[in-house]
Amino acid sequence: MLRNFLIASLLLLTAACGPAEENNKASEGGLVYVHAGHLIDVEKGIVLDDQMIVISGERIVDVKPWTAEGAPSGVIDWSGYTVMPGMIDGHSHLLGDIQSEDPMAPLEGTRQDDIDMGVINALKTLKAGFTTVIDVGSYRVFSDVELRDKINAGEVPGPRMMVAGAYVTVPGGGGEVIGLDAGVDIPDEFRAGVAADADEVRERVRYLLDGGADFIKVIATGAVLTVGTDPGEPEFNEEEIRAAVEEAAKDGKYVTAHAHGAEGIKMAVRAGVRSIQHGSLADEEALQMMKEHGTWLVADIYNGDYIKEVGTAQGWPEETMRKNDETTETQRAAFRRAVAIGVNIAYGTDSGVYPHGDNAKQMPYMVRHGLTPMQAIQSATIWGARSMSLDKDVGSITSGKYADMIAVSNDVLNDVSVLENVNAVIKGGKLVP
Template sequence: MLRHLIPVFAFFPTVAHAEPLYVRAGRLIDPEAGQVLSAQVLQIEDGRVVAVRADGALPAGAKVVDWSAFTVLPGLIDCHVHLADVEQSNNVAEPLLHSAMEIGFIGARNAKKTLMAGFTSVHDVGSFRAYADVELRNAINRGDVPGPRVSAVGAYVTIPGGGGEVTGFSPDVSVPGDMRAGVVTDTADVTRKVNALFQNGVDSIKLIATGAVLAQGTEPGQIELSGEMMKAAVDVARQRGSWVTAHAHGAAGIRLALQSGVKAIEHASLIDDEGIALAKAKGAWLDMDIYNGDFIAEVGKRDGWPADMLRKNDETTEAQRAGFRKAVRAGVKLSYGTDAGVFPHGLNARQFRYMVRFGMTPMQAIQSATTVAAELLGWSKDVGAVSPGHYADMIAVEGDPLSDVTVLERVVHVMKGGEVVK
């Protein structure tokens, strides 16, 4: 049964206030202007910011959230998460051990952890159970479960046995059909499957352009989707007023995906100078999970993850970080994406320190998770900033993240749509 498409503004439920709400901020980080303001007050009505000004006298009896002891900034955005799925383990068949119903509850738990960590918006780039992310998005929007605003892709568009498939188990094991909703064999199949994804309510499309580090039987440098197949997906998405991101590790696959018109590249682990220049020329985003490699190396070795996964991680981690540093210097648009779900949800902010270590200023790292990420998602008018007109999505932290970006790993308060949720 087809799911009904939801109007875009339905993705942003608000909390209606009978009277204005005022938030006092001791320090306010404004990523749009790249500056910090002291002693500010934000006026919120119907879940949106309507005014920002120097703190001062407020109306008698005003409803006030006093964050004057904290640094306040927009709610953070992670452009690469997997909420509606099991976390990575040493068992390649783990996704087959959980029912679709159980995945729904797991997704709800992960969504709450993510929100409590200060990430009020996410791009969920796929789960093995088709449309699990779509249903989670809808449940959050209805108020059934707490969680961030979600942009969902529904399923991985991948070749048979490719980087978006459950692989590594006995060949006589049958994989459920809902785990293969995005498996494609040719260009016509891509057009058909991508249209079906949109008909079932997805926001954007995720292509698996190359092999994957964490899928057995695939190699990161190997191209899996042809340029014609990727262009077919891009064409359908454009017709639908949407866009496409591509999982691509290898340099040739990255170039092919960019030439095919994708808006963003996930991972970009083995990107070369030509790929960086092409991304810059096309105004594409790179979404590089440069924390992830250390987690895989440490926990994967400790817990006995498959040897080929650990080998591929070793071959890509430092190369990815070198490419990230080059991309920063080149001025490529770099969005904040972590691949949460490989590591535990709620630890998303650990990547900030890596982004600073590998070339960004703290302000650039914050912008990558606010204004830059919002632009990638097409949500700049609603999230990623706290200027008038934006949703009142914001966090409060102790200390100064511009001096020590790791304070973002310890979010004290979270507001979403004018409601304090932490």
């Protein structure tokens, strides 16, 4: 019954949006042309007026000033819009249902239920203008790999995905399903990343990479939303995090660390992780270390408000609400300081805690807490691409990159909240219906 409901929901979501008015009719000689009224060049941090974007297949082949004389006959007319690259969410969880008060929720559906919900979540995310997501973990091992592969094969619509395969976590740590009644059996597929020492970390990392993970996510400290863990306390030690980094490096892959507490952040930075997720309790030393090492900060600074409102209304555990209160404003203060001293910033929201498709609700928070509107957009485009070495393919509207772009009707640099309602999306040269 649940699967039938999910499939029906997907069909309704797709049908409700209707066909794109100019769906790939704007082609001439195998090329697609887009007339951009205003084009945000995120690499230079400037806005160009009246531009023509030329697309061949999935990729951009030219960007040049628009001239009406000699223009192709069928053009995607975005002359009344501001055009910018498709956005990147650097901290997403597409698989399964969103966060709830029930610790049993991850176990109640089947693997197929998780993937079916992931299909719905992926479409919502894509239609919201996020054409790439870094999916930083799901409880069921490789369910994210399966969804990514379905999207890549064209079986279902969705953003480009980089996936972690599963969380690498200590037994009973922030990446485990815990808080359950005694005697509840947790299937092995929920514990594929559990490791008790450096050798087991290497084994778990190798297993995940061999199974199709694009990068590795280690849970370096406790978590706000995992009952019984302390966000400020380290869970893996530096040697164990370094073991993950070294094993991933054998395949040219990176490690990102879930880390709220300052000591956990410092250990992760010294161990060589690519990015820190959350960073809620980062102190000055931790932030200065991140700047020195070039470590990226991916801070979900919208999430605390959502958790407070919805968690209170739905009766989420008292411990969760207390930890959320203890980390929300400290995270924002750390973010402001990180911006001020020049730490690398990438946009990431923890979507899956809040409803998918609302990813851009964090954008005004980025501005409120230190970034300029242009920098906030860069954090969700070119900076986000650089944070995971994806900038050869995505992150800007540049010749050679995938033709991933969005159109908005208002001045986004005057009010970044307009990104909460994008007017049109192109992914891989095709309008998203």
